[in-house]
Amino acid sequence: MKYARQDIAEIADEYVLGLLEPGEQAEMEAEMESDPDLRAAVAMSRERFLPLDVGAEPAGIDKALWERIEAALPVLGGSVDEKSARGRPSNDNRQTAWRHAALSAIAASLLLAVGLGVSLTRSVEPLVIAVLLNDRGEVQAVVEDFGNENASVRLLTDYQVPSDKTIQVWTLPSRDMGPMSLGLLEGARSASLKAPELPQPKDAQLYELTLEQAGGSPTGRPTGPILAKGFAKLTR
Amino acid sequence: MSFVTIADAGFAPENDAPTRETRLAPVANASTDLESALAACASGDRNGLRLIFDSEAGRLVAVAERIVRRRDLAEEVVQEAFIRVWTHARQYAPERGSARGWVTAIVRNRALNMLRDGREDLIGEDRLETLQETDQIDQILAAWNKLDRNSRLRECLGTLDETKRNGILMAYVGGYTHGEIAGRLRIPLGTTKSWIRRGLAALRECMA
Numbered sequence: 001m002k003y004a005r006q007d008i009a010e011i012a013d014e015y016v017l018g019l020l021e022p023g024e025q026a027e028m029e030a031e032m033e034s035d036p037d038l039r040a041a042v043a044m045s046r047e048r049f050l051p052l053d054v055g056a057e058p059a060g061i062d063k064a065l066w067e068r069i070e071a072a073l074p075v076l077g078g079s080v081d082e083k084s085a086r087g088r089p090s091n092d093n094r095q096t097a098w099r100h101a102a103l104s105a106i107a108a109s110l111l112l113a114v115g116l117g118v119s120l121t122r123s124v125e126p127l128v129i130a131v132l133l134n135d136r137g138e139v140q141a142v143v144e145d146f147g148n149e150n151a152s153v154r155l156l157t158d159y160q161v162p163s164d165k166t167i168q169v170w171t172l173p174s175r176d177m178g179p180m181s182l183g184l185l186e187g188a189r190s191a192s193l194k195a196p197e198l199p200q201p202k203d204a205q206l207y208e209l210t211l212e213q214a215g216g217s218p219t220g221r222p223t224g225p226i227l228a229k230g231f232a233k234l235t236r
Numbered sequence: 237m238s239f240v241t242i243a244d245a246g247f248a249p250e251n252d253a254p255t256r257e258t259r260l261a262p263v264a265n266a267s268t269d270l271e272s273a274l275a276a277c278a279s280g281d282r283n284g285l286r287l288i289f290d291s292e293a294g295r296l297v298a299v300a301e302r303i304v305r306r307r308d309l310a311e312e313v314v315q316e317a318f319i320r321v322w323t324h325a326r327q328y329a330p331e332r333g334s335a336r337g338w339v340t341a342i343v344r345n346r347a348l349n350m351l352r353d354g355r356e357d358l359i360g361e362d363r364l365e366t367l368q369e370t371d372q373i374d375q376i377l378a379a380w381n382k383l384d385r386n387s388r389l390r391e392c393l394g395t396l397d398e399t400k401r402n403g404i405l406m407a408y409v410g411g412y413t414h415g416e417i418a419g420r421l422r423i424p425l426g427t428t429k430s431w432i433r434r435g436l437a438a439l440r441e442c443m444a
Contacts, residue, residue, distance in 0.1 A: 009440055010433065010436065010437065013436040013439075013440070014433075014436070016408075017404070017407040017408045017432075017436075018344070018348045018407060018408075018411055018413075019407050019413070019414055019432070022352065039332075043331075043332050043333040043337075044333075046333055046337045046340075046341055047333050047334060047337050048389065048439070048440075048443055049389070049408050050334070050336065050337045050340060051383055051384065051387050051389045051390075052379050052380070052383065052389070052405075052408060052409055053295070053299045053340050053344070054295070054336065054340075055379065055382045055383055055384070056295050056298040056299050056302065056379070057298055057382075058294025058295045058297075058298055059294050059295075059297040059298045059301065059307070059310070060294065061293050061294045061297065065293065065297075065311055065314070065315065066286070066289055066293070068315055069285075069289065069315050069318045069319065070282070072315070072319055073282065073285070073319060073322050074319075074322075074323060075280075223306075223308065223309065224312065225312060225316065226353070
């Protein structure tokens with residue numbers, strides 16, 4: 001067991017309050033799987049603070065929210081579903097998931113090879129290629145950035161895009177500049193994008209797909225859920 | 237190698253039910269209904285999820301909104317959380333605490349992760365730009381006053397110094413990090429961490 005017994009209550013509280021650093025949080029979640037005392041401490045801590053959430057003034061709920069949920073529900077009971085649901089503790093750590101996805105070098109390099117294969121058949125070379133993964137480490141898309149205000153997005157999965165939503169493509173040229181939109185996809189199809197004038201794409205630059213309202217993010221920054229993301233590699 | 241092991245390791249593991257203590261008793265009687273509703277979800281009955289939605293969604297959107305600061309993002313959080321409740325309902329067991337606590341924890345984790353994810357890469361400064369700082373903090377601190385008069389948590393939070401209490405509320409209710417709390421309360425980071433830690437210890441002792 002990783003944690004001294006006298007520290008368990010403290011770390012459980014900090015976890016429940018969301019105060020752990022991402023690395024500590026991941027460690028703690030992994031440890032919980034094998035440490036029943038730690039799990040019990042987390043359950044107790046949650047119940048201790050729950051009244052603060054139970055007392056929240058309920059927001060007015062539009063019935064459209066239920067409709068969106070219902071439309072997105074997978075059918076339960078399939079053998080695959082059952083197996084994966086049983087084998088996985090019910091946690092919700094997207095960030096760790098992304099981190100893990102980023103570490104899934106096997107998937108990334110395989111798909112990078114696919115991306116390179118695609119690019120080699122064309123006369124104009126992209127400067128960078130980014131393989132975008134979802135939070136499970138599954139490859140979803142490849143972005144090729146040509147650096148001359150042209151970029152292409154190749155989707156490698158079927159997205160169901162509701163009619164009031166659109167997939168928007170983003171990159172982060174630098175932290176100072178913040179996320180920049182490369183454009184919108186029509187429906188869930190691969191596309192060549194006319195991007196705004198941006199600095200020359202670099203190695204390890206972040207690219208991302210988010211689901212935004214139709215017409216694109218109202219704020220000019222990503223606001224919707226992240227569908228896939230990945231870091232670029234320079235083509236050689 | 238599985239891509240989900242670490243990712244999904246976490247907040248409600250399955251085996252070795254923890255020793256149940258009296259404090260883990262359901263917070264409200266409504267929780268028993270929620271437990272049945274979760275059981276219905278686990279058997280594939282959508283009415284179970286609808287019941288949870290009808291009784292909890294308004295509150296859960298409010299909880300998420302206090303953390304992500306925007307109504308549209310809060311609804312997004314709740315939408316994702318309900319899908320997770322549906323797919324993971326069979327993992328719920330009373331030993332993990334109340335059904336309401338279990339569902340709420342899923343929403344909280346989603347909201348915090350949206351925030352932290354965004355903070356680290358793309359949504360970056362959004363939160364600060366849109367933050368109505370003073371209102372926001374007032375709203376967070378008001379969560380304490382809104383607790384039931386007889387609530388043990390209310391009473392025990394009341395025994396803490398104001399700074400410790402505020403730090404704890406900002407973290408739990410508003411999803412603030414240590415650094416953000418230090419900035420808002422204008423105290424050094426190290427001091428913030430140790431005050432919150434001591435506040436949490438005092439709270440545990442008071443509520444034991």
